[in-house]
Ligand SMILES: CC(=O)N[C@H]1[C@@H](OP(=O)(O)OP(=O)(O)OC[C@H]2O[C@@H](n3ccc(=O)[nH]c3=O)[C@H](O)[C@@H]2O)O[C@H](CO)[C@H](O)[C@@H]1O
């Protein structure tokens with residue numbers, strides 16, 4: 524309309540204004556697209572939860588893209604390293620070193636510590652280790668930390684996240700360079716089951732609140748153990764789980780101590796199953812560990828609302844998760860042995876071992 528009524532200079536003014544409005548609209552469009560993408564990124568974990576909830580017995584977790592710059596897949600080795608030539612004909616023949624989904628099953632003799640440490644030190648990941656020391660379990664912290672400083676990822680950056688109800692009982696243990704402790708308060712427990720389930724809950728909450736921006740790789744470990752031998756970068760993968768020492772050799776899958784009651788969300792039918800994994804040592808990319816702990820937390824909450832507790836608590840939910848979300852590395856029981864058991868010939872080194880303990884005395888409500 525204005526074009527017909529106005530003088531030439533006003534027409535140019537009108538045109539310029541019109542183009543400016545167009546540019547502004549275009550800029551706004553681009554900005555909104557970007558923030559939609561950001562929102563999708565942020566919502567990713569909520570979608571994960573939705574995907575998990577809608578499947579009663581099938582575990583399907585949508586993967587969030589890992590925004591961390593560090594990646595296990597980047598196998599860059601420094602130049603000039605001297606090490607033994609790898610051999611295609613010689614290796615361990617007494618044990619199987621690969622799963623049927625074609626990921627490594629890690630035993631002593633299947634990796635060169637020199638090579639694997641050199642590769643991963645180049646990427647300098649920020650490693651977090653979550654340990655819980657609630658009630659009398661604070662007594663295990665000293666031995667765990669002292670031996671971990673000797674054998675666990677030496678030379679790497681490590682933060683121990685200690686969840687405890689008694690900060691004053693955390694011992695002063697000298698830590699190596701780039702290694703530190705973060706204390707996270709949690710409530711005391713009346714039942715030990717609260718603590719082992721609670722690990723999944725507090726891990727989920729703490730990743731959301733704090734750890735996501737300060738850790739690339741996360742381990743979750745029992746505290747009642749000592750390290751005796753190297754536990755190094757060979758354990759790194761997107762998701763690494765450890766075979767339970769009690770069931771790794773001859774146990775038929777029907778005899779795995781999976782949850783067998785269909786009423787529980789941890790139910791695994793007879794006839795299914797790969798291995799039985801321990802809940803006492805686990806590791807992976809932060810986001811992959813987040814998906815796992817959040818899954819175990821939410822599934823056990825659903826069980827609780829149906830008045831059922833899985834037979835081996837969070838370990839049962841973990842085994843279900845790992846059956847349908849295969850780990851990208853399986854670690855042999857070298858990565859968690861127990862002082863209760865004799866060490867057989869196929870376990871060439873015990874890297875970490877669970878201490879004997881008086882269950883009745885150490886747990887708030889006794890126990891097995
Ligand atoms: C070797 C192995 O497979 N261990 C698992 C096994 O029992 P464990 O007998 O090894 O369980 P546990 O008593 O060591 O408890 C697991 C962990 O929870 C923490 N804790 C526990 C109780 C407590 O009062 N305060 C406290 O801090 C502590 O970090 C401990 O190491 O079964 C548990 C659940 O049934 C967990 O799945 C363990 O990972």
Ligand SMILES: [Mn+2]
Pocket residue numbers: 745746747803877
């Ligand atoms: Mn334990």
